[in-house]
Every structure is written in structure tokens, then in C-alpha cells.
Amino acid sequence: MDSGIDLKGSIIQSLIDLGLPPGAAKVVWMPLPLGLMLVVATVGVLVAVWLERKISAAAQQRIGPEFAGPLGTLQPVADGLKLLVKEDVIPNKADPWLFTIGPAIVVIPIFLSFLIVPFGQNLVITDLGIGAFLWISLSSVAPIGLLMSGYASNNKYALIGGLRAAAQSISYEIPLALSVLAVVMMSNSLSTIDIVNQQSGYGILGWNIWRQPVGFIIFWIAALAETERLPFDLPEAEEEIVAGYQTEYSGMKFALFFLGSYVNLILSALLFAVFYLGGWDFLVPVELLADLLGFSINSPVVQVVTASLGITMVLVKTYLLVFIAILLRWTTPRVRIDQLLNLGWKFLLPVALVNLLLTAALKLAFPAFFGG
Amino acid sequence: MNLAQGVQIVSLGLLTLMMISAALGVVLLDNIVYSAFLLGAVFTSIAGMYLLLNADFVAAAQLLIYVGSVNVLILFAIMLVNKREDFVPMTRGWVRKGATAAVCAGLFALLATMVLSTPWSISEAMPSTESTTLQIGTHFFTDFLLPFELVSVLLLMAMVGAIVIARRDIIPDIGSASEENLSFQLPERPREAVGALSESGSDSTGS
Amino acid sequence: MLNFLKQVGDYAKESFQAAKYIGQGLSVTFDHMQRRPVTVQYPYEKVIPSERYRGRIHFEFDKCISCEVCVRVCPINLPVVDWEFNKAQKKKQLKHYSIDFGVCIFCGNCVEYCPTNCLSMTEEYELSAYDRHELNYDNVALGRLPANIKDDPMVTPMREFAYLPKGVISPHDLPAGARRAGRRPEELLEELEAELAASEATAETK
Numbered sequence: 001m002d003s004g005i006d007l008k009g010s011i012i013q014s015l016i017d018l019g020l021p022p023g024a025a026k027v028v029w030m031p032l033p034l035g036l037m038l039v040v041a042t043v044g045v046l047v048a049v050w051l052e053r054k055i056s057a058a059a060q061q062r063i064g065p066e067f068a069g070p071l072g073t074l075q076p077v078a079d080g081l082k083l084l085v086k087e088d089v090i091p092n093k094a095d096p097w098l099f100t101i102g103p104a105i106v107v108i109p110i111f112l113s114f115l116i117v118p119f120g121q122n123l124v125i126t127d128l129g130i131g132a133f134l135w136i137s138l139s140s141v142a143p144i145g146l147l148m149s150g151y152a153s154n155n156k157y158a159l160i161g162g163l164r165a166a167a168q169s170i171s172y173e174i175p176l177a178l179s180v181l182a183v184v185m186m187s188n189s190l191s192t193i194d195i196v197n198q199q200s201g202y203g204i205l206g207w208n209i210w211r212q213p214v215g216f217i218i219f220w221i222a223a224l225a226e227t228e229r230l231p232f233d234l235p236e237a238e239e240e241i242v243a244g245y246q247t248e249y250s251g252m253k254f255a256l257f258f259l260g261s262y263v264n265l266i267l268s269a270l271l272f273a274v275f276y277l278g279g280w281d282f283l284v285p286v287e288l289l290a291d292l293l294g295f296s297i298n299s300p301v302v303q304v305v306t307a308s309l310g311i312t313m314v315l316v317k318t319y320l321l322v323f324i325a326i327l328l329r330w331t332t333p334r335v336r337i338d339q340l341l342n343l344g345w346k347f348l349l350p351v352a353l354v355n356l357l358l359t360a361a362l363k364l365a366f367p368a369f370f371g372g
Numbered sequence: 373m374n375l376a377q378g379v380q381i382v383s384l385g386l387l388t389l390m391m392i393s394a395a396l397g398v399v400l401l402d403n404i405v406y407s408a409f410l411l412g413a414v415f416t417s418i419a420g421m422y423l424l425l426n427a428d429f430v431a432a433a434q435l436l437i438y439v440g441s442v443n444v445l446i447l448f449a450i451m452l453v454n455k456r457e458d459f460v461p462m463t464r465g466w467v468r469k470g471a472t473a474a475v476c477a478g479l480f481a482l483l484a485t486m487v488l489s490t491p492w493s494i495s496e497a498m499p500s501t502e503s504t505t506l507q508i509g510t511h512f513f514t515d516f517l518l519p520f521e522l523v524s525v526l527l528l529m530a531m532v533g534a535i536v537i538a539r540r541d542i543i544p545d546i547g548s549a550s551e552e553n554l555s556f557q558l559p560e561r562p563r564e565a566v567g568a569l570s571e572s573g574s575d576s577t578g579s
Numbered sequence: 580m581l582n583f584l585k586q587v588g589d590y591a592k593e594s595f596q597a598a599k600y601i602g603q604g605l606s607v608t609f610d611h612m613q614r615r616p617v618t619v620q621y622p623y624e625k626v627i628p629s630e631r632y633r634g635r636i637h638f639e640f641d642k643c644i645s646c647e648v649c650v651r652v653c654p655i656n657l658p659v660v661d662w663e664f665n666k667a668q669k670k671k672q673l674k675h676y677s678i679d680f681g682v683c684i685f686c687g688n689c690v691e692y693c694p695t696n697c698l699s700m701t702e703e704y705e706l707s708a709y710d711r712h713e714l715n716y717d718n719v720a721l722g723r724l725p726a727n728i729k730d731d732p733m734v735t736p737m738r739e740f741a742y743l744p745k746g747v748i749s750p751h752d753l754p755a756g757a758r759r760a761g762r763r764p765e766e767l768l769e770e771l772e773a774e775l776a777a778s779e780a781t782a783e784t785k
Contacts, residue, residue, distance in 0.1 A: 098405075130428050130505060136432075137432040137436035138435065140435070140439070140444075144412050144444060144447070151451060163451060170440075
């Protein structure tokens with residue numbers, strides 16, 4: 001496999017050339033990708049919020065935000081600024097400590113999960129050996145924060161919302177993990193980089209979506225439920241429980257929940273792209289294109305083009321999925337809590353198990369196609 | 373001492389501090405909800421310890437199973453129980469506390485002697501972090517096969533038990549119908565059947 | 580065994596059907612995204628109120644005879660009629676008249692029953708205020724004529740759906756002389772009068 005652009009190595013090398021000792025150069029490098037990922041996630045949220053508002057408006061034959069910036073693109077920024085300077089109210093008789101910690105516990109694991117999201121061969125913070133598993137285990141921590149904020153709000157709607165969120169998230173964790181497991185089984189690795197590399201080489205034909213036709217639907221349903229998107233947004237169902245666990249929150253704490261839910265949506269879409277849509281792969285293999293056009297795949301220009309094409313592909317796939325999620329939001333009605341749990345335990349779980357078994361059997365039978 | 377070692381030592385200290393103080397909080401705090409949340413903190417810091425020991429898969433599993441499932445279930449149980457009860461202060465409550473303290477002190481002494489008597493050997497070799505999952509899998513299916521299978525049987529039993537408890541139609545009808553009625557009735561004045569009422573009314577007018 | 584397989588098959592079929600229906604719904608939603616927005620961009624575009632629009636009430640001080648019928652027919656006796664008996668003229672003399680539009684429900688009963696037609700409905704609906712007491716209009720405020728939306732150079736007037744030509748659903752970019760579908764009230768009136776005149780003429784000839 002070609003290594004692509006090694007940003008880390010080249011930046012550290014250039015820092016050393018500037019006269020820094022190697023240790024210090026590494027220390028300077030370390031926070032860079034982390035900060036970059038935070039910025040990427042936040043900007044991604046701004047884009048997602050803008051898309052949500054514009055697409056929702058279009059689906060309802062409205063115009064949506066239009067005066068803040070060109071086509072209203074600055075509206076999410078304005079929203080964020082408003083939330084930033086808003087008064088931070090802690091309700092009377094609420095538990096101030098838990099009330100404050102709750103949103104942080106919801107948001108931190110989601111941002112931590114960005115550790116394993118790859119945008120290219122070397123464009124990832126860490127290529128952990130347990131990548132996919134890390135995401136699943138981190139996303140299981142969020143319900144604690146939801147329960148905490150629901151309990152601390154001293155509000156029955158908040159408590160019901162928190163309990164619903166936790167129940168929902170626990171039930172859908174299992175089909176999610178099982179569908180990811182089928183993908184992991186095919187690529188023999190939990191690392192997100194390896195999962196993408198296993199799909200690359202044949203362009204769009206090599207993507208896991210063809211080999212996991214059931215798995216990707218299960219993954220998408222479970223991911224929507226995990227992110228509390230609309231067919232499954234019971235924890236914050238306006239008509240029943242005001243806003244669920246967010247009811248008593250205002251200002252920056254509410255903004256954390258808001259940010260968390262959208263980062264989670266983007267994260268799920270990114271990982272969907274990684275697991276099933278070939279990550280940074282273009283529709284046709286890049287090597288083939290380079291050969292056709294007569295470039296060497298290892299020349300610097302081609303490397304840069306490939307890397308930016310990879311990032312673009314990841315973002316395009318991600319926002320396509322975000323678009324589908326938004327469209328689903330305005331298409332499907334909210335399910336009831338019993339329907340939700342029935343769907344999770346009685347439909348998705350057995351289907352995911354069968355899918356896993358089938359994948360294992362196919363892998364044994366056709367190791368060439370299903371990853372030997 | 374290079375940077376990595378310094379970070380390791382500092383995070384070891386922080387994790388230890390966090391774990392011990394959270395554990396103390398679990399035991400000593402009056403509010404049971406705080407205890408449950410602090411239990412989550414204890415589990416998380418244990419996961420951090422595993423991470424320091426280069427056991428990344430175990431750390432993630434610890435987070436998934438203990439924080440994400442066990443602790444959430446404990447919280448569920450606490451929050452769904454809605455009973456406020458005023459407990460009468462027990463006479464001679466100190467006996468219990470004393471017994472608990474003695475047992476705990478004994479356990480602590482045992483562990484302390486174990487820690488002191490074990491010849492700890494610190495291996496200098498860097499363990500490979502790449503394939504911990506593979507190593508765990510290999511161990512599970514070779515030298516730890518029996519415990520592994522036994523644990524899975526245990527989990528299967530727990531699952532069957534949960535299904536048996538959750539299935540309503542298996543529970544036999546206990547007692548007579550009147551008893552069943554009693555248990556499902558709201559605490560209000562027992563109503564008379566309409567027919568009985570009219571009968572009694574006609575009776576009274578007739579007499 | 581067969582029964583079980585049939586159950587599984589039915590379940591699978593239902594799942595596929597559900598997926599199909601969700602797909603249909605998605606296509607409907609997607610189709611809506613290409614349609615033109617139906618909203619009116621309020622401060623820049625305004626809908627022209629219809630003829631029978633019940634907006635803020637207009638009051639003509641000089642016509643009022645202080646009969647207080649408006650107060651009696653009002654569901655909540657809202658209009659305040661402050662009059663004094665003028666002994667010289669032997670007439671009630673109106674001093675003040677006010678309606679609180681923070682409370683009024685714009686039912687139009689007062690307009691309907693006013694014997695001298697001194698009350699009438701206008702097409703003014705922008706009644707926002709910083710203080711609810713500002714909505715308590717006295718006879719001076721009630722006597723102001725509302726500005727016509729079409730006269731405001733800042734505002735693009737938009738016709739309501741019923742006033743658009745046949746087949747047109749968007750009020751944007753209408754040609755200048757576009758007529759609404761059907762006949763206009765004055766035409767109906769003319770027609771009626773013509774009919775009446777004709778029938779009278781035939782009656783006279785007979």
C-alpha cells in the first residue's frame with residue numbers, strides 16, 4: 001500500500017530543520033491534529049446545521065435562513081454566538097453539579113471518537129488497533145450524561161427524556177455493534193484505516209455496501225437511533241415531553257447538547273462512509289486514473305491531488321448521508337417507545353445476528369470476495 | 373525520563389487519585405444517585421489504568437461493559453424506583469458498621485500482605501500494542517477456553533432467566549380471582565355491581 | 580416447521596413493504612424540495628387582505644350617536660363609550676370612545692350592528708406594540724385610516740390564492756393586468772342590475 005502524504009513526518013522534519021530538538025518538535029506536533037479535528041468537527045456542525053435548516057425549509061416549501069450571510073450560511077454562527085452570550089440558568093432545586101457535568105459527559109466521548117475518523121491514509125489522528133471498537137464503547141458512555149442531566153434538572157420531562165435516551169441507546173448499541181462486527185470480520189481488523197484499505201482497489205464496486213446489503217441498513221437505522229434523529233427522537237419528542245433532557249438547559253450548556261447531537265450525526269455519517277462507502281476512495285480507483293492520464297502515483301502533485309480528492313470524497317459521502325438523514329426526518333413519523341424497542345430487539349437484533357453468521361459463512365466459503 | 377514516561381507517571385497518579393476518591397465517594401456519600409455516578413467514574417479510571425498497561429482492547433471493553441451497560445442499568449434501577457421511605461434509626465447500628473469495618477480492614481490487610489509479598493518483576497520489554505485483540509482471542513481459544521466457555525454459559529443462563537421473568541404468559545395464575553382483583557384494584561371504595569344495586573333498591577322499595 | 584417458515588416469509592414481506600413505503604415517502608419529500616417556496620417574505624412582501632378582511636376597527640367620531648349597541652353586542656362589552664347628556668340639545672354627546680385591541684377578538688359584531696355605520700373594519704393587521712396598553716386605541720387612534728399596502732414603496736404586494744388567475748398558484752411575477760379567476764363582484768352586480776332592468780322593462784310592456 002502506498003503511504004500517501006506523511007504530514008506528521010514532514011512537519012516534524014521541518015520543525016527539526018528549524019532548529020528545534022526532535023522531542024520538542026514532536027510536542028509541537030501533538031496538539032495540532034487534535035485542534036484541527038476539533039475545528040473540523042465544529043465547522044462540520046455549522047455546515048450540518050445550515051443544511052438542516054435549508055433542507056428542512058425546502059422540504060416544507062419555505063426558504064429558510066437567507067439574510068445572515070450569502071444564502072444564510074452565517075445563520076448557524078449567529079445561533080452559536082447567541083447561545084454563547086445567553087444567560088446560563090440553573091433551575092431552582094436542580095442539582096448544580098450534575099446539571100453542569102451532564103452535557104460535558106455527553107459531548108466529550110463524541111469528540112473523542114473523532115480520534116479514529118480517517119480522511120486519508122495518513123490523515124487520521126491515531127490509527128488505533130481497536131478503532132471501531134473504541135467508537136462503540138465511547139458512544140455507550142453518552143447515556144450516562146443524558147441520565148445525569150435528566151436527573152439533575154429536577155423536571156419530570158427531563159427525567160423521562162433521560163431514561164428514554166438511555167434505554168434507546170442501550171438497545172440500539174447491540175445491532176450497531178453487530179453490524180460493525182460483520183464489516184470488521186471481513187477486513188480482519190478493527191482499525192478504520194484497514195477497513196477502508198480492504199474496500200479499496202476496485203472503486204465503487206469494492207465498497208462494503210455491496211457485500212453488506214443488510215448490514216448497512218441495520219447500521220443506518222441503529223445510527224439514527226443512537227443520534228436521536230427524527231424517526232427515533234423520542235428522548236426529545238416535543239409533543240410529549242417538551243424537549244426531554246434538554247428542557248431545563250439554556251445558554252452554553254444547551255449549546256453543548258446541540259453541538260453534541262450534530263457532531264454525533266456527522267460522526268455516524270463519517271463512520272458509515274468509512275465502513276460501507278469506502279472512506280476516501282473515489283468512484284474509480286485513483287491508481288487506474290493516474291495510469292490512464294499518464295502520471296506516476298508517487299509524484300508529489302498526484303499525491304496532493306489524491307489526498308484532497310480523498311478528503312473531498314469523505315466529506316461528500318458524509319454530507320450525502322446527512323442529507324438522507326434530514327430527508328428522513330421530514331418523511332417518517334416518530335415511532336412510539338414500544339415500537340422503538342420492538343424494532344430494536346425483535347427485528348434489528350436477530351437480523352444483525354443472521355447477517356453476522358451469513359458473513360462468517362460467506363467468508364469461509366468465498367475468502368476472495370469476503371476478505372480471507 | 374522522557375516525555376512519554378512523564379505523561380505516564382502523571383496520568384497514573386491522576387487516575388489513582390480519581391479512582392480512590394471516587395470509590396470513597398461511592399461508599400461514603402448519602403445520596404445513592406451520586407454513588408452510582410461516582411461508580412461510573414471508578415470504572416472509567418480503571419479503564420484508564422488498563423490503557424496505561426497497554427491493554428487498549430480491555431480498556432475499551434471495560435468502558436463498554438461496565439460504564440456503558442452495568443452502570444447505566446444501575447442508574448436505571450435507581451431512577452425507576454420511586455419509593456421514599458423513612459427508615460427508623462436502628463438500635464445498635466454501630467455493631468453492623470463495626471463488623472463491616474473489621475471485614476474491610478481484614479481484606480485490606482490481606483491485600484497489603486499480598487502486594488508486599490509478591491515478587492513484582494517489571495519487564496522492560498515493550499509489549500506490542502498492535503495485536504492485543506489477536507492475543508486476547510488466541511488466549512481465549514487455547515489456554516483459557518474452559519473459563520471462556522463457562523462464562524458464556526453463565527451469560528446464557530442469565531439471559532434465559534431474564535426471558536423467563538419477563539414473559540408474562542409463563543407466570544401461573546396465583547390464587548383465586550378475587551385475590552387477583554384485589555392486587556389490581558385502586559385503593560377506593562369497592563363498587564357494587566349495577567344489577568345488585570337495582571335489586572337492592574327494588575328490595576328496599578318493596579319492603 | 581412450514582408454518583414457521585411462512586411466518587418468517589410474511590414478516591420479511593412486510594419489512595420489504597415498509598421499506599418500499601418509506602422510499603415512496605422519501606421521494607415525495609424529495610419532490611417537494613424542488614417546488615417554489617409558498618411563503619411570503621413578510622416585511623418585504625405582504626399579502627393583500629381580502630375585501631372582507633376583519634382587521635383593526637375604524638371609528639368615525641362624528642357619526643356616533645352613543646347608543647352603546649356596540650357595547651351590548653360585544654362578547655365582552657369591550658368598547659368604552661364615554662358620553663354626557665347635553666340638556667340644551669337634548670342629545671347624548673360623545674366625549675371619548677375606545678376599543679382595546681389587546682382584548683378584541685375581531686368578531687365584527689359591533690361593526691355589524693352599528694346603526695349609523697360609524698364602525699368599520701380596516702385591513703390593518705400589524706398591531707404589535709411594546710406595551711399592551713398601547714393597544715388600547717382611543718377615538719383619535721381609531722379614526723386614523725390605515726395605509727394601503729399597495730402604496731408602500733418598500734413592500735411588494737402579493738395577491739392571495741383566491742385572487743390569482745386561473746391555474747396560477749404563485750403570486751410572484753404576475754403580469755400587470757392579470758385578472759382573478761371568475762367574475763368580479765361589480766360585474767355580478769352590473770349583471771344583476773341589467774337583469775332587473777330587463778325584467779322591469781318586460782313588466783312595463785306587459
